[in-house]
Amino acid sequence: MKASPKSLLATLHGVRQERPPLWLMRQAGRYLPEYRALRETKGGFLELCYDPEAAAEVTLQPIRRFGFDGSILFSDILVIPHALGQHLWFEAGEGPRLAPPLVDSALASLEAAPHRLDPIYETVSRVAASLPPETTFLGFAGSPWTVATYMVAGQGSKDQAAARRLAFGDPAAFQAIIDAIVDLTVTYLSGQIEQGVDAVQLFDSWAGSLSPAQYEQWVIAPNAEIVRRLKAMHPDTPIIGFPKGAGGKLRAYADETGVDAIGLDETVDPVWADAALPSHLPVQGNLDPLALVAGGEALDTAIDRILAAFPSRPHIFNLGHGIVPDTPIAHVEHLIRRVRGG
Numbered sequence: 001m002k003a004s005p006k007s008l009l010a011t012l013h014g015v016r017q018e019r020p021p022l023w024l025m026r027q028a029g030r031y032l033p034e035y036r037a038l039r040e041t042k043g044g045f046l047e048l049c050y051d052p053e054a055a056a057e058v059t060l061q062p063i064r065r066f067g068f069d070g071s072i073l074f075s076d077i078l079v080i081p082h083a084l085g086q087h088l089w090f091e092a093g094e095g096p097r098l099a100p101p102l103v104d105s106a107l108a109s110l111e112a113a114p115h116r117l118d119p120i121y122e123t124v125s126r127v128a129a130s131l132p133p134e135t136t137f138l139g140f141a142g143s144p145w146t147v148a149t150y151m152v153a154g155q156g157s158k159d160q161a162a163a164r165r166l167a168f169g170d171p172a173a174f175q176a177i178i179d180a181i182v183d184l185t186v187t188y189l190s191g192q193i194e195q196g197v198d199a200v201q202l203f204d205s206w207a208g209s210l211s212p213a214q215y216e217q218w219v220i221a222p223n224a225e226i227v228r229r230l231k232a233m234h235p236d237t238p239i240i241g242f243p244k245g246a247g248g249k250l251r252a253y254a255d256e257t258g259v260d261a262i263g264l265d266e267t268v269d270p271v272w273a274d275a276a277l278p279s280h281l282p283v284q285g286n287l288d289p290l291a292l293v294a295g296g297e298a299l300d301t302a303i304d305r306i307l308a309a310f311p312s313r314p315h316i317f318n319l320g321h322g323i324v325p326d327t328p329i330a331h332v333e334h335l336i337r338r339v340r341g342g
Contacts, residue, residue: 006133006198012199022335024068052126070137075140077146097155103153129196139189146205146206178218200237202226254277254281266288284318286320
């Protein structure tokens with residue numbers, strides 16, 4: 001049985017559902033044959049993100065196939081540094097590259113190009129006009145710390161050392177980068193809301209790499225500023241925070257950022273989270289993506305544990321991180337049946 005109309009949006013507003021609404025991070029992407037077929041015709045990943053017709057189609061594909069309760073905009077967190085003036089491209093098999101890396105160049109040397117976000121606003125408008133009325137439309141952006149790690153290093157890294165060194169060695173310069181990201185992210189998310197998303201999510205994929213003091217300065221403070229400014233403009237639009245790797249610092253994030261819901265990664269014990277987080281706060285998560293790949297008893301056990309962990313709290317069922325490309329379609333279908341009680 002599918003959840004009631006806009007059940008995901010209602011959950012974000014604090015209304016617990018009989019069965020939790022369901023969507024999956026990276027649900028539009030490489031595990032779907034229809035995505036791979038479209039990607040072949042459009043060229044590179046970035047070209048797909050900036051093609052409103054194609055990006056809208058990719059966003060809608062998992063809704064047509066699975067009927068998820070939430071649809072997440074197909075885009076990338078690195079469109080923000082691209083709009084701030086860095087060159088952005090993707091190296092095959094190696095991931096994103098940004099130039100010039102800000103470990104070598106000053107932020108002031110970049111020439112902002114906010115028009116680069118215009119195709120994404122058009123994508124949002126197209127999707128909003130095409131979604132089923134019961135489907136909650138989610139926009140998103142990367143959180144400032146995570147986006148800054150890519151801007152400083154010019155690429156991803158396992159330990160975010162370049163950004164951490166700059167934050168320690170020249171905190172004023174690093175603060176300027178964070179401030180620029182905050183400003184444009186507020187504009188960007190506000191634009192998504194104006195074009196039709198129902199809620200937004202802030203992805204802080206590298207939140208777990210910081211010491212407690214740095215976490216307060218570079219994760220909590222910038223996200224709190226984004227939430228404050230967005231709420232001033234769009235008070236009824238829920239904001240989900242996803243500080244991956246935060247662990248025991250989740251409570252501080254929940255208390256101090258002002259987010260309406262919090263995403264749990266797969267390393268968080270959901271029973272602990274239910275006990276530790278504010279009782280009214282909706283949570284999202286947190287199935288291990290590899291349990292979804294494995295299927296069978298391991299998947300069923302993990303699903304049952306998560307469903308049982310939140311006996312009275314508003315809960316959105318999701319993964320603890322993005323779905324991986326080799327996930328069997330049949331396992332996703334099984335997950336949906338189990339969560340919806342079918």
